Structures are given as C-alpha cells and as structure tokens.
Amino acid sequence: MKKIKSFLFIFLCLGLAANISMAGSQTEEAARLELKEIQERIDRYDLDWEAGLTSRLLDYTREERSYGFNPPDNYDEIVKQRKVIYPSTWFRDLPEQFNWVDSNKITPVRNQGGCGSCWIFAATAALEGTHWVYRHEALDISEQAVLSCFSAGWGCGGGWPEAVYEWYRDETAFLETCMPYQANDQIPCATEECPTVSQINTWFYIANNVDDIKAAVLQAPIAVCFDVYSDFNGYFGGCYSHYDDGSSPEAGHCVLITGWDDNICPGGAWRAKNSWGPFWGDDGYFWIKYENNCNFGREAMLLSVSFVEIATQSPLPEANLCDEYSLELSATGGNPPYTWSYAGGIYPDGLSLDPEGILHGQPTKSKQYWFNLKAEDASMPPAMDFLWAGLYVADAVCYSCGDCNTDDLINILDIVFLINFIYKDGPAPNPLELGRIDGDELINILDVVYLINYIYKDGPAPVG
Incomplete structure (x- = not known):
C-alpha cells in the first residue's frame, strides 16, 4: 500500500509542478537521494516512523522549502510576560485517545506552497476548528486575506500565530472565495466587498506540557509551533521524533493539533494537521511523539469565538486577616447562568469560590496572590473567559x-x-x-x- 501511495504522490505532485507559486525545482533524482539519507537515519537510530517520496521532497529543494514560524526579536521577553493557564486542573481524568477529526470538526488539509505562511495556516485552522465546535458552522477562511492585508505581518518570510489572532480579533475573517490563496504576499488586498464570517474574542496561553495541552485540545483544536529538522519533510507515517545528534533545526513551523493517542506508539503521540497539502505525510496529517526533541507545543493558545467576558476587574478589592472576605464575581455575554471555577495559580489561603461566583472566606496569610478564575456559560460546549486575578491580603491587628x-x-x-x-x-x-x-x-x-x-x-x- 505504501508503494502505491508513493507512485500516487509522484504522479500528482509532478502534475502540479507547472504551478510556479506552489512548487519548486527539485528533481526526482535529488528527492530520492534525500529520501535515502532520511531512511538511513531512521534505521540508524531505530525511530518509530516511516519516510517516503513525499510532495515536499519532490517539489522543493532544501533551499526552496519555506516554513514560516518567525517570531519578533523580543519574543523571549513577550513569552516571559504571558500569564499561562493550566487546563489540566479542569479535568479529573483525561482520555487516552481523542481526535476532533472523529467529530468532523476539522476543515480539509491546505497547502501553503512555497510561501512561509504556516503561521497563518495554523492560526486560521485553529479559528476554523474553534468556530465549528462552538458555532456549529464549517468555514473555509481565506489565508490570503491575512497574507495580503495584514500590514504588521511578515508575509511569506514568516510570522507567528498570535499576530494572526490579533488580526482576527481587531479586524475580521473572510471566506476563501473572497481571496483565494495564491502563495504570494504581493497580491493586493481586496476584501472591501467581502462579508465578515467569524471573529476571535480572545485567546488564552496554555502551559507547554502534555496534560495541559491535552485539556486545551478537549475544548477545541489548537495551533502550536515547533522546530523542524530536514528529515521531517520526508515523513510518510508512524510517530515522528527527531534523534538529538546535535544538528540544528532548519526552521520553525506551525501546525494544528487535532488530538492525541497515548497508545499509538511507545510513549504516545499528538495527531496534527500540516499545511503541506494532502499528498504529504499521512494524507496531510502526522503523528509526533510527546517526547520528540522538537520543542513541539510552543505558542499553544486556546481561542474563544463566543463572547463571554468577565466583567470583574483585576486586581480584586483588598482583603485583610481580620475581616471575612466576600466578593461576587460578574460576567456578561454568552448564555447565562455562568459557572465559576479556579483555573490555576496560587489560590488565597482561607478563601473558597462557589460555582455561582462568590469568592468568600477568612484569609489566613498575608501576601500578594495571583490566580486564574474561569467563567463558563450554559452553552454546550460552554463559552468561557478567564481572569488573571490579583488579590492582596493585608496584615492587620484584629x-x-x-x-x-x-x-x-x-x-x-x-x-x-x-x-x-x-x-x-x-x-x-x-x-x-x-x-x-x-x-x-x-x-x-x-x-x-x-x-x-x-x-x-x-x-x-x-x-x-
């Protein structure tokens, strides 16, 4: 079956070679030589995945391959300032296997072509999936609109998903039919007559560990980024991982996590949708081990397209060691009533949070507390919002x-x-x-x- 699939790859990919914007100048001989090197590496390190003559090997030389994760120069400082949430605290037990594809909530695999626009494709796929889960509507959103109209972006030279989320929050999303993808950031913006089809309300930073990403994916598919090594271009099946031999990654790349399986291979793996077309990998998808040596899971963010908003402001009113504390939290939008819960951080000693949103109790320790509060509405699945809440408990003579x-x-x-x-x-x-x-x-x-x-x-x- 793998051989048949290889021939199908060759036939279809060579048939697309005339599309200059979507294909490069790799020769079949060079592709086969690169495949041989990848296979030798898999055999040498006894890795749990298979290589094949994929569209990425056939269509592009090493120099022509574009990826696209290119964060700003002050990226490390930005990451330090983020307030992450820990969704694993929402669940007592996480399933061993889950995939949004099984629920038909994932749009078809796209192809970014020779443009370094994975950051747009991954972010857009996350919006499409989240919209489908919460709004029960399948959309094919235009990546070209962001590539052409987003002046703060980096175009085919790369960017990062959060910049796209800001665009979809502050501007809007348009259908693919409005501006079909052409893998070219010089195409003029032409969205004046296009109707709005979706918009992001906000997003939440997810801690980069297996349980928290799993818990976030249970809410909706999420985009993540990782380090790409050259052998990944030849992925054909199995559970990808990179053997750390000291080599450097070619670039950063962003994809969409649709699920996971703890038993698909030793140690378990994520299921992810790529943006290299359906003739790469496993019909455009891949498995990647939880332990992968690729920093997989960077830039994990959970989107919200339902407009529940916590109205209570942070910091919360000050408490002290002498007086009983009581604060009624409030939210707006969505479908009331709201259910409130603690979602990570350092929770104040002596206080408790009722599901109805009453934070109350007798503080027992004087200090500055920071913690996450979550409000969910009555929709199925629920829309939600988070508040990174500060509460100072003052010392006092009682x-x-x-x-x-x-x-x-x-x-x-x-x-x-x-x-x-x-x-x-x-x-x-x-x-x-x-x-x-x-x-x-x-x-x-x-x-x-x-x-x-x-x-x-x-x-x-x-x-x-």
Missing part, C-alpha cells in the same frame, strides 16, 4: 469592639477597664476603637452603659 483589655473576652473586666480609663486616668484601650462601644467618636459614660446593656441585658452588640 480586635473586637468592647474587648477593652484585649483578653479576647467581653465581660465585667472590660467595664472596669473602661471606667478606670474615663474617670481614674487608667490606660487607654489600644486601639481606641475597642472603647467606642456605641459607634461614635467619643469614649464616655454612654459607652459604659452600652456595654453593660450588651453584657447583662441582651442589648445590641458593640458597633465601634
């Missing part, structure tokens, strides 16, 4: 008004203490609020009477 001698009891001794202070130059209550029994600013006989009534005649409690 006292009970009426406990004038600060022995943690309110009794006759406090009456005596108060009389001594007022009439016999005795020590003052510390703080003075302890002796302002009736709530006014004076400490006098009225406070003594108020305290006697409270202790002996079931009068109202001190209010100072």
Whole structure:
C-alpha cells in the first residue's frame, strides 16, 4: 500500500509542478537521494516512523522549502510576560485517545506552497476548528486575506500565530472565495466587498506540557509551533521524533493539533494537521511523539469565538486577616447562568469560590496572590473567559469592639477597664476603637452603659 501511495504522490505532485507559486525545482533524482539519507537515519537510530517520496521532497529543494514560524526579536521577553493557564486542573481524568477529526470538526488539509505562511495556516485552522465546535458552522477562511492585508505581518518570510489572532480579533475573517490563496504576499488586498464570517474574542496561553495541552485540545483544536529538522519533510507515517545528534533545526513551523493517542506508539503521540497539502505525510496529517526533541507545543493558545467576558476587574478589592472576605464575581455575554471555577495559580489561603461566583472566606496569610478564575456559560460546549486575578491580603491587628483589655473576652473586666480609663486616668484601650462601644467618636459614660446593656441585658452588640 505504501508503494502505491508513493507512485500516487509522484504522479500528482509532478502534475502540479507547472504551478510556479506552489512548487519548486527539485528533481526526482535529488528527492530520492534525500529520501535515502532520511531512511538511513531512521534505521540508524531505530525511530518509530516511516519516510517516503513525499510532495515536499519532490517539489522543493532544501533551499526552496519555506516554513514560516518567525517570531519578533523580543519574543523571549513577550513569552516571559504571558500569564499561562493550566487546563489540566479542569479535568479529573483525561482520555487516552481523542481526535476532533472523529467529530468532523476539522476543515480539509491546505497547502501553503512555497510561501512561509504556516503561521497563518495554523492560526486560521485553529479559528476554523474553534468556530465549528462552538458555532456549529464549517468555514473555509481565506489565508490570503491575512497574507495580503495584514500590514504588521511578515508575509511569506514568516510570522507567528498570535499576530494572526490579533488580526482576527481587531479586524475580521473572510471566506476563501473572497481571496483565494495564491502563495504570494504581493497580491493586493481586496476584501472591501467581502462579508465578515467569524471573529476571535480572545485567546488564552496554555502551559507547554502534555496534560495541559491535552485539556486545551478537549475544548477545541489548537495551533502550536515547533522546530523542524530536514528529515521531517520526508515523513510518510508512524510517530515522528527527531534523534538529538546535535544538528540544528532548519526552521520553525506551525501546525494544528487535532488530538492525541497515548497508545499509538511507545510513549504516545499528538495527531496534527500540516499545511503541506494532502499528498504529504499521512494524507496531510502526522503523528509526533510527546517526547520528540522538537520543542513541539510552543505558542499553544486556546481561542474563544463566543463572547463571554468577565466583567470583574483585576486586581480584586483588598482583603485583610481580620475581616471575612466576600466578593461576587460578574460576567456578561454568552448564555447565562455562568459557572465559576479556579483555573490555576496560587489560590488565597482561607478563601473558597462557589460555582455561582462568590469568592468568600477568612484569609489566613498575608501576601500578594495571583490566580486564574474561569467563567463558563450554559452553552454546550460552554463559552468561557478567564481572569488573571490579583488579590492582596493585608496584615492587620484584629480586635473586637468592647474587648477593652484585649483578653479576647467581653465581660465585667472590660467595664472596669473602661471606667478606670474615663474617670481614674487608667490606660487607654489600644486601639481606641475597642472603647467606642456605641459607634461614635467619643469614649464616655454612654459607652459604659452600652456595654453593660450588651453584657447583662441582651442589648445590641458593640458597633465601634
């Protein structure tokens, strides 16, 4: 079957060679020589994947191959400032196998051609998948519109998915029929007459580990980026991984994770959709091991196309060690009622969060806390929003008004203490609020009477 598929690759890919924008000048002889080198490497390191005469080997020389993940110069600083979420805290158990393809929520495989536009294709595929999951509508969104109209982008020279998300949030998404893909960033922008079909509300940064990415993918397909080595171009099947022999990657590349399988190969693997056409890999898809030596999982972000928005602002109102804390969280949009939960970070000691959105309790430790709160609406699947919440719990000297001698009891001794202070130059209550029994600013006989009534005649409690 693999041989038949190889011949099919050769026939179809050579038939496309006349399309200059989509194919390069690789010769079949050179492609076969490169395939031989890849196969020798697989055999040498006993890797769990197969190589074949793929469209990438047949269509492009090493120099002509474009990928596209090209983040800005201050990328490392940007990553440090991100507030990631930990979706694995949402689930008690993650399934061993899951794939959005099985639910028919993934659009067909596309081909970026000789343009380094994977960053657009991966981000657009994530929007298409998320829109299909939450809006129940299949869309074929135009990558060319971003390539031609997004002035802040890098075009065929590469870019990064978050720049595309910003475009889809601040501008809009158009259909492929509006601006068909031509693998050319010099095509003029022509979207004036095109209707809006989707828009991103926001996105959430996902911690780059297996469980958190799995939990995010359970919500919707997500785009990720990784380091690409030359042998990946010849991937034909199995579970790809790169043996770390000290060689450098050719470039960065972005794809769409559609699912995973813990048992497909030793150690488990991600299932991902590439943007190199259906005649590369496993019908345009590939498996890549969780342990892959390719930094797979970078730039993992969960998109939101449903407009639930947490209205509560961060930082939250300050708390202290003496007073009970209670705050009602609020959200807007979507389909109320909302269900609230904790979604990672350092949660305040002594506080709890009700599903209805009441954050309450008695703080027990003074410090600055930062944690994620999640609001989900009643849709199926739910739309959601997150709040990176700051809460400062201040240290405080706790006292009970009426406990004038600060022995943690309110009794006759406090009456005596108060009389001594007022009439016999005795020590003052510390703080003075302890002796302002009736709530006014004076400490006098009225406070003594108020305290006697409270202790002996079931009068109202001190209010100072």
